[in-house]
Amino acid sequence: xxxxxxxxxxxxxxxxxxxxxxxxxxxxxxxxxxxxxxxxxxxxxxxxxxxxxxxxxxxxxxxxxxxxxxxxxxxxxxxxxxxxxxxxxxxxxxxxxxxxxxxxxxxxxxxxxxxxxxxxxxxxxxxxxxxxxxxxxxxxxxxxxxxxxxxxxxxxxxxxxxxxxxxxxxxxxxxxxxxxxxxxxxxxxxxxxxxxxxxxxxxxxxxxxxxxxxxxxxxxxxxxxxxxxxxxxxxxxxxxxxxxxxxxxxxx
Numbered sequence: 001x002x003x004x005x006x007x008x009x010x011x012x013x014x015x016x017x018x019x020x021x022x023x024x025x026x027x028x029x030x031x032x033x034x035x036x037x038x039x040x041x042x043x044x045x046x047x048x049x050x051x052x053x054x055x056x057x058x059x060x061x062x063x064x065x066x067x068x069x070x071x072x073x074x075x076x077x078x079x080x081x082x083x084x085x086x087x088x089x090x091x092x093x094x095x096x097x098x099x100x101x102x103x104x105x106x107x108x109x110x111x112x113x114x115x116x117x118x119x120x121x122x123x124x125x126x127x128x129x130x131x132x133x134x135x136x137x138x139x140x141x142x143x144x145x146x147x148x149x150x151x152x153x154x155x156x157x158x159x160x161x162x163x164x165x166x167x168x169x170x171x172x173x174x175x176x177x178x179x180x181x182x183x184x185x186x187x188x189x190x191x192x193x194x195x196x197x198x199x200x201x202x203x204x205x206x207x208x209x210x211x212x213x214x215x216x217x218x219x220x221x222x223x224x225x226x227x228x229x230x231x232x233x234x235x236x237x238x239x240x241x242x243x244x245x246x247x248x249x250x251x252x
Contacts, residue, residue: 021060046107141213188252207242
């Protein structure tokens with residue numbers, strides 16, 4: 001994860017704030033998905049979320065929140081299904097989920113409050129709230145051909161020794177993690193018996209689909225209904241959720 005194309009090219013570009021936020025995403029997700037240490041894991045995950053927010057790039061804080069929201073939704077559905085078999089077990093699992101989320105959210109909120117409140121106040125005055133429309137937010141969508149970067153990182157050039165021939169900068173579109181990593185992730189998806197693999201696969205798919213922006217047929221609908229999604233440009237930045245899903249699938 002640390003040495004994938006997306007991270008390395010951001011380092012080259014000098015983008016410190018995205019790196020500071022992305023660094024904590026895998027560990028945060030590992031703590032959330034871990035079982036048996038709900039209280040301590042929730043506090044630690046809340047601290048990591050706070051570090052991502054305080055890094056100073058809201059978009060790279062929003063995407064982990066989106067990933068966490070999908071995780072909790074998936075777990076709630078599981079608790080409801082379990083409740084049909086055993087009402088007691090289902091209610092207990094639902095209670096644990098609510099407690100875990102509350103502890104994590106409270107920890108993050110308290111640590112972020114010094115910056116969160118001024119940010120929310122200032123966000124009312126940015127130009128994107130005044131005259132920006134759907135085309136403005138999606139003009140920087142990831143072109144489908146650029147998905148080749150998962151296999152061939154230099155196919156469109158490197159932007160240094162050769163011109164970068166693509167719609168976005170190299171650091172926004174290069175998602176190379178290595179052929180062996182992709183192969184191991186595919187094996188994990190096919191062979192693993194852990195239910196979490198479907199959540200991780202969902203992260204991979206959602207990251208790619210949302211990264212395509214206007215090139216994804218359902219994006220305009222998601223743009224209008226998913227809370228917060230319509231706040232940010234450069235849809236390809238969500239690719240780091242895809243990379244996070246791959247890095248967890250590979251060792252399964």
